[in-house]
Amino acid sequence: MKRRRRTKNPKSRPVLRVKRVSKIFADGGRAVSDVSFDAVEGELIVILGESGCGKTTTLKMINRLIDASNGSVEINGQNVSRIDPVHLRRTIGYVFQGIGLFSHMTVAENVGITPALLHWDEERIQIRVDELLAMVRLEPEKYRNRMPAELSGGQQQRVGFARALATSPSVILLDEPFGALDPITRDTLQHEFKHIQRSLNLTGVLVTHDVTEALLLADRILVMKSGTIVQFGTARDLVASPASLYVAELMDMPKRQMRQLESVVG
Amino acid sequence: MSENFSERLAELPQYLSGHLLLSVSALILGIAISLPLGVLASRSHRTSGPLLATASLVQTVPSMALLALMVPLLGGTIGFLPAFAALTMYSVLPTLRNTVTGIVELDPAIVEAAHGVGMTNWQRLWRVELPLAAPVIVAGIRTATVWVVGTTTLSTPIGAPSLGNYIFAGLQTRNWMSVVFGCVFAAVLAIFLDQIIRLLEVALRERKRQLGLGALAVLLVVVAGGLFLPLIDLGAQSTRDAVTAQSKTESADKTTGRSLAGQTIVIGSKTFTEQYILSELIERRLVEEGAVVKTIQNMGSTILFDALRNNTIDLYVDYTGTIWTTIMERDEAIERTAMYIEVAHYLRNKHGILTIAPLGFQNAYSFAMRQDHAPSLGARSIADLKPHARELTVAGDPEFFARPEWASVRDTYGLGAITTIGMDSTFMYQAVRDRRVDLIGAYTTDGRIIAFDLVILDDPKAAFPPYDAIVLLSPEAQQNKALIKATAWFANLIHDDLMREANRRVDLDSQSPAQAADFLYRATNASNNCYLCPLRQ
Ligand SMILES: Nc1ncnc2c1ncn2[C@@H]1O[C@H](COP(=O)(O)OP(=O)(O)O)[C@@H](O)[C@H]1O
Ligand SMILES: [Mg+2]
Numbered sequence: 059m060k061r062r063r064r065t066k067n068p069k070s071r072p073v074l075r076v077k078r079v080s081k082i083f084a085d086g087g088r089a090v091s092d093v094s095f096d097a098v099e100g101e102l103i104v105i106l107g108e109s110g111c112g113k114t115t116t117l118k119m120i121n122r123l124i125d126a127s128n129g130s131v132e133i134n135g136q137n138v139s140r141i142d143p144v145h146l147r148r149t150i151g152y153v154f155q156g157i158g159l160f161s162h163m164t165v166a167e168n169v170g171i172t173p174a175l176l177h178w179d180e181e182r183i184q185i186r187v188d189e190l191l192a193m194v195r196l197e198p199e200k201y202r203n204r205m206p207a208e209l210s211g212g213q214q215q216r217v218g219f220a221r222a223l224a225t226s227p228s229v230i231l232l233d234e235p236f237g238a239l240d241p242i243t244r245d246t247l248q249h250e251f252k253h254i255q256r257s258l259n260l261t262g263v264l265v266t267h268d269v270t271e272a273l274l275l276a277d278r279i280l281v282m283k284s285g286t287i288v289q290f291g292t293a294r295d296l297v298a299s300p301a302s303l304y305v306a307e308l309m310d311m312p313k314r315q316m317r318q319l320e321s322v323v324g
Numbered sequence: 325m326s327e328n329f330s331e332r333l334a335e336l337p338q339y340l341s342g343h344l345l346l347s348v349s350a351l352i353l354g355i356a357i358s359l360p361l362g363v364l365a366s367r368s369h370r371t372s373g374p375l376l377a378t379a380s381l382v383q384t385v386p387s388m389a390l391l392a393l394m395v396p397l398l399g400g401t402i403g404f405l406p407a408f409a410a411l412t413m414y415s416v417l418p419t420l421r422n423t424v425t426g427i428v429e430l431d432p433a434i435v436e437a438a439h440g441v442g443m444t445n446w447q448r449l450w451r452v453e454l455p456l457a458a459p460v461i462v463a464g465i466r467t468a469t470v471w472v473v474g475t476t477t478l479s480t481p482i483g484a485p486s487l488g489n490y491i492f493a494g495l496q497t498r499n500w501m502s503v504v505f506g507c508v509f510a511a512v513l514a515i516f517l518d519q520i521i522r523l524l525e526v527a528l529r530e531r532k533r534q535l536g537l538g539a540l541a542v543l544l545v546v547v548a549g550g551l552f553l554p555l556i557d558l559g560a561q562s563t564r565d566a567v568t569a570q571s572k573t574e575s576a577d578k579t580t581g582r583s584l585a586g587q588t589i590v591i592g593s594k595t596f597t598e599q600y601i602l603s604e605l606i607e608r609r610l611v612e613e614g615a616v617v618k619t620i621q622n623m624g625s626t627i628l629f630d631a632l633r634n635n636t637i638d639l640y641v642d643y644t645g646t647i648w649t650t651i652m653e654r655d656e657a658i659e660r661t662a663m664y665i666e667v668a669h670y671l672r673n674k675h676g677i678l679t680i681a682p683l684g685f686q687n688a689y690s691f692a693m694r695q696d697h698a699p700s701l702g703a704r705s706i707a708d709l710k711p712h713a714r715e716l717t718v719a720g721d722p723e724f725f726a727r728p729e730w731a732s733v734r735d736t737y738g739l740g741a742i743t744t745i746g747m748d749s750t751f752m753y754q755a756v757r758d759r760r761v762d763l764i765g766a767y768t769t770d771g772r773i774i775a776f777d778l779v780i781l782d783d784p785k786a787a788f789p790p791y792d793a794i795v796l797l798s799p800e801a802q803q804n805k806a807l808i809k810a811t812a813w814f815a816n817l818i819h820d821d822l823m824r825e826a827n828r829r830v831d832l833d834s835q836s837p838a839q840a841a842d843f844l845y846r847a848t849n850a851s852n853n854c855y856l857c858p859l860r861q
Binding site: 121123144145146147148152154155156157158159160161162171172175221 | 431433434436437438439440441442443444447451452455456529
């Protein structure tokens, strides 16, 4: 609650500022049009929308996995287009839609990859890896030397989080991080993630198509449709004063599902 | 049998080391080319398409032809270089193809993750793409290894010694032990290299350092051991060496001045029994004169000719009819002596090659039939066959019926109604013996003509062109008067019967070509009826 209040504090300087970005792909397809939002320190923005509405594209324009056709992205006041993309990505954590662990590397090597790319010394990497594993609740002694194939889906995504956090990035990007998990594991991980994000005061952008997840995790929600912003605000704003029928129906969805559930269970 | 075995074993160091050197160096260069090329190609569809198409095209050229083509492409060089070039080209495709597919077909999510964690392109390649594509790439390398080790056996005809020498020589002399030797060692070598590479990949993937080092050590020991095998004295000296040594000492007191002392002479031979025997025979004579002789056996016919023209080899035995049809491209048949003179003139004027007086025998095509079958048909010559043509079947090697001489014989003697069957020369003699065919297009000096009681039918209209055996000397070698003298020593000393008997000893009595050469040597030494060779002392 404390942080939620702070996000509303207009005096906090935004860590991330996305200004009127658009993306037109080489094939002429317009994936994102004129999207702007910002995130202050410690704030988690959730981009919510249907599949194909441009969420991933928007996210990738932040760490330049995709370069914006128009507009700009600033991190701590610096325009990312002026930062070497390789260097930029080492300072931004990224959790992938398909988890994306390196299957030929151990858990420790996966978590320590960005530090290794930054030429940290061996010992420092090891200490950091153990610290991160403990944080995502994987006993270091037990899991350090396992291969990703020897982990459950939930454990794999824990490693994915740990990897994204390895270099204490200023911003963390998450693309449907819970999408591939079963409902119970998802629930556990969502809560743990929120806990970590709060306690580390992480600034982040998370992409999802799941309304409940957005409501649970977000400080502010950015609703997208067909590459454009429909509404940007806190969950309360969106429920209290939806900008369109689409948002109203979207926000009503969890309740509707609840009612359906009750009618079935009786 | 066991003598044959120990003789074959004595040849192993030379053949195995030649084989290893060729296969391993071609594979190393092939991988060094195809890996980076594959990585490059995997980056863009525009390069990978044409590149893979080109590599596949190379692969569709029959390997034997690719090897042979390298000789003219490399300016007539024979031996290691053209074989190495062809095998390298041959080894590129599997590794290239698997490198491209291995990288292109990686999970895009993992490749994106590599970007996402901040890898440069180079780091992505080394830390993610290559390790993950490794099993596929290594599978390609293993395919290339098996192919190349197998194909290396085909470098024998272009003058690069390999385990193929066992196979080529064995097939020609019906020495099955030799063929089996070649096949078994080539297979063992292929399986060994394949498995070592597999172990290296497993060791790399599962990070078993000891396994990796162990496999690498075994590989190095075997390759190095194989390459240096010829330098190690195995203790088991071959009978061939023994025979040579014996005749050397025998003649040591006879020879006064050794006219070729310290000179190195390279002799070539084609891929059949008679050629092995004759090259051994000439070698014997030259060694006696003090020369150091290097024999390159089992070379393709036209490759030999080019090698001679380019002074890559010093001499070999060819046949007038062969030069006449394949080099001079003439198809009319002319009289034996006239052909000899025309061929000799042509070779001297066109190619600077010296023809030494004929050895005395012809290895021509001719019709042979069973001795007991001929009288029943009333046949002594080809001319007698015409009335029976409709009922007769003639077998010949597939090449025979494609040659102009078959057409000429058929038309000259009116044999249009005869039935023809193409079969490998190894089997046609048995076929006529066992009455499965009536006639065969035989080689006149084949030992089986005596052994199977066959007769050669006369050719009164001289429809078959003459094939006098002649020794050819390269442009450079003929500057060497002592060499001319030494080789001319055999002129007109070897008659058809003598050559046939020598061939028979190898083909049917399982003697080695060296033993048969020894027989010929004694026979020619004994004969003193040489009045046609003024060069002889
Ligand atoms: N590399 C690309 N080239 C062309 N079109 C693309 C590319 N990536 C995504 N798109 C298109 O852009 C739109 C938005 O995609 P994306 O951002 O992945 O959607 P979301 O993540 O919301 O499901 C889709 O219509 C998709 O087909
Ligand atoms: Mg997406």
